[in-house]
């Protein structure tokens with residue numbers, strides 16, 4: 001019937017957490033398709049990443065396809081898409097899964113266009129029936145959930161919202177069905193030499209205070225997120241949130257209102273058109289809690305809201321609500337955390 005292929009995203013030799021989620025989704029689809037007629041393959045592209053392929057081989061794929069070459073060190077959509085398209089065609093792949101990260105969102109439409117298949121974006125659940133993907137996605141600013149299915153082509157591409165799907169876990173080597181995957185080294189000698197675009201540099205957002213100049217984790221993978229909204233009143237006032245995040249070992253996020261105002265970059269936006277996050281602790285400061293914002297924090301473990309309006313919708317989802325002025329509450333929290341830290 002065909003195979004499921006999962007693109008595993010790595011940066012600087014580190015696999016993205018969302019790649020394991022895509023693997024988990026791929027594995028469940030492959031089980032539905034039936035292991036005798038198809039299966040799950042994973043593909044890794046980069047430089048000097050053989051060790052990653054070995055790690056991934058324990059996560060339930062039949063094969064890990066490895067394109068490992070110095071020319072693939074930095075992400076390049078032309079080269080990466082070329083390899084993916086070639087492998088997908090060669091293997092009668094029925095579906096390619098990406099995480100809906102910046103890289104996945106860039107590559108998935110290119111691959112779909114190149115191979116003439118439909119693209120299901122930002123899926124929050126995925127199923128397969130009669131060889132066709134069936135996905136659910138949020139529509140109308142997150143107010144409705146639509147089930148979508150395309151039957152125009154047997155080849156399909158999907159992007160999966162991070163922090164929604166259950167990640168794959170390593171499988172026991174003793175389980176016959178899930179023997180460690182074979183790592184297949186791909187031939188990259190025919191990859192186009194002209195990349196069209198060249199990624200010159202990656203500039204990481206860095207921490208403040210004790211973690212000054214340390215690259216911060218992606219907000220989608222952070223353990224603690226302290227986010228600010230319109231109530232912050234300006235870019236310069238985010239400094240107190242950075243201090244708080246720093247003390248808690250977390251990162252700063254923002255509502256769309258704060259991003260639209262130019263106070264924070266879009267990659268820190270939490271919500272429907274931003275990122276879905278799953279931290280242990282989410283602290284929302286001066287954020288009202290619109291449906292679109294809440295769509296990005298449903299997977300947070302504990303939510304603390306600081307807002308001066310006791311009627312703000314954010315309080316309906318908060319585990320702990322602090323009604324008051326954030327410019328009084330946040331400095332007080334920082335003071336107490338510092339005192340507690342000094343006592344240790």
Ligand SMILES: Cc1cc2nc3c(=O)[nH]c(=O)nc-3n(C[C@H](O)[C@H](O)[C@H](O)COP(=O)(O)OP(=O)(O)OC[C@H]3O[C@@H](n4cnc5c(N)ncnc54)[C@H](O)[C@@H]3O)c2cc1C
Pocket residue numbers: 140141228229230231232254255256257258269270271272273274275285286287288289290291292293296306307308309312324325326327
């Ligand atoms: C298609 C679509 C997609 C969207 N996607 C997203 C998304 O991904 N993420 C997102 O966030 N939004 C998104 N939005 C926008 C969303 O509808 C809201 O407009 C936005 O979330 C509001 O941001 P906010 O809570 O920061 O601002 P507001 O709603 O203006 O809330 C500001 C809050 O700050 C409080 N406040 C003010 N001053 C203080 C103070 N000193 N101390 C304490 N509290 C204070 C106020 O009481 C208020 O509750 C989307 C909208 C659409 C239509």
